Amino acid sequence: MAMVEIDGVKKRYDGGFEALKGVDLTIEEGEILALLGPNGAGKTTLISAICGITIPTDGTIRIGGHDVVTDYRAARSLVGLVPQEINLEPFEKVMNTVRFSRGLFGLKNDDALLEDILRKLSLWDKRDSAVKELSGGMKRRVLIAKALSHEPRVLFLDEPTAGVDVELRRDMWEVVADLKRQGVTIILTTHYIEEAEAIADRVGVINKGRILLVEDKDALMVRMGQKELRIELGEPLSAIPSALSEFGLTLSADGTRLVYQYDSNAERTGIGRLMASVSAEGLVVRDVATVQNSLEDIFVGLVHDQQQEDAA
Ligand SMILES: Nc1ncnc2c1ncn2[C@@H]1O[C@H](COP(=O)(O)OP(=O)(O)OP(=O)(O)O)[C@@H](O)[C@H]1O
Numbered sequence: 407m408a409m410v411e412i413d414g415v416k417k418r419y420d421g422g423f424e425a426l427k428g429v430d431l432t433i434e435e436g437e438i439l440a441l442l443g444p445n446g447a448g449k450t451t452l453i454s455a456i457c458g459i460t461i462p463t464d465g466t467i468r469i470g471g472h473d474v475v476t477d478y479r480a481a482r483s484l485v486g487l488v489p490q491e492i493n494l495e496p497f498e499k500v501m502n503t504v505r506f507s508r509g510l511f512g513l514k515n516d517d518a519l520l521e522d523i524l525r526k527l528s529l530w531d532k533r534d535s536a537v538k539e540l541s542g543g544m545k546r547r548v549l550i551a552k553a554l555s556h557e558p559r560v561l562f563l564d565e566p567t568a569g570v571d572v573e574l575r576r577d578m579w580e581v582v583a584d585l586k587r588q589g590v591t592i593i594l595t596t597h598y599i600e601e602a603e604a605i606a607d608r609v610g611v612i613n614k615g616r617i618l619l620v621e622d623k624d625a626l627m628v629r630m631g632q633k634e635l636r637i638e639l640g641e642p643l644s645a646i647p648s649a650l651s652e653f654g655l656t657l658s659a660d661g662t663r664l665v666y667q668y669d670s671n672a673e674r675t676g677i678g679r680l681m682a683s684v685s686a687e688g689l690v691v692r693d694v695a696t697v698q699n700s701l702e703d704i705f706v707g708l709v710h711d712q713q714q715e716d717a718a
Pocket residue numbers: 419420421423425443444445446447448449450451452
């Protein structure tokens with residue numbers, strides 16, 4: 407079932423700046439979608455629009471079938487939002503903060519549920535501590551506890567592990583995996599590509615208010631399996647010899663480098679045959695190197711291509 411449906415969403419801020427330029431995206435129930443994008447790409451604007459905090463200039467957004475503008479209450483009750491900025495009451499105790507959040511949704515207090523949430527987030531020992539006494543990482547977990555307090559079906563995490571140490575980041579990933587097992591749909595924004603690799607089912611890339619790609623993470627990982635073999639030649643070539651045509655090589659502009667794309671996950675990469683053919687052609691090989699395509703390369707490449715398109 408589609409849990410979040412975004413159709414043609416645009417957002418123009420008062421000053422005239424268009425932060426979203428027509429976003430279409432469907433997120434299935436129980437899915438984890440990681441949204442990657444550089445600073446200012448529109449991630450927070452998109453999340454705010456989905457949560458009904460920002461009203462889109464154009465387009466529609468539905469959560470669990472409820473329009474976030476015309477049916478705001480029903481849509482909002484399904485959503486837990488963990489904001490990027492820590493906006494907690496410093497003198498309030500942890501347990502009270504979380505209780506208050508649940509109350510805001512008009513729900514009956516349920517200390518057993520809140521205890522369970524705090525335990526999962528390793529905050530139970532801190533339940534009677536004032537927020538100001540907590541470390542930054544703990545405060546971030548309090549934000550998650552607040553967002554979970556009203557048992558949302560969709561959880562938005564805006565940069566959940568920014569500034570969090572490696573160990574705690576892994577703990578958070580565990581919490582997210584646990585929520586997924588309970589059927590919660592999770593959308594997170596992140597600057598950490600390894601975070602998307604670790605927990606997402608699908609990865610979306612956003613830049614300058616446009617979604618550039620949404621793809622199954624495993625398919626992306628296969629694409630990442632693509633490697634490049636670079637053969638540096640002792641003597642420049644004017645063209646690729648016809649005996650090597652079957653390998654689909656490219657030749658650098660100065661004729662000194664042959665590049666072969668291959669799948670490092672494949673049983674047969676073709677490298678042995680290629681090198682034998684290169685040798686049989688009598689080409690002098692000065693050096694060889696292999697280069698791995700990473701999700702980061704794909705991401706940087708996409709953003710770079712869009713910049714070039716925009717400039718053209
Ligand atoms: N209230 C506002 N009024 C005018 N422009 C805004 C407003 N909020 C955001 N913007 C602009 O919209 C663009 C997208 O901002 P947004 O916060 O959505 O990006 P982001 O992808 O979340 O970035 P980051 O990774 O830095 O958090 C930016 O250029 C920003 O300056």
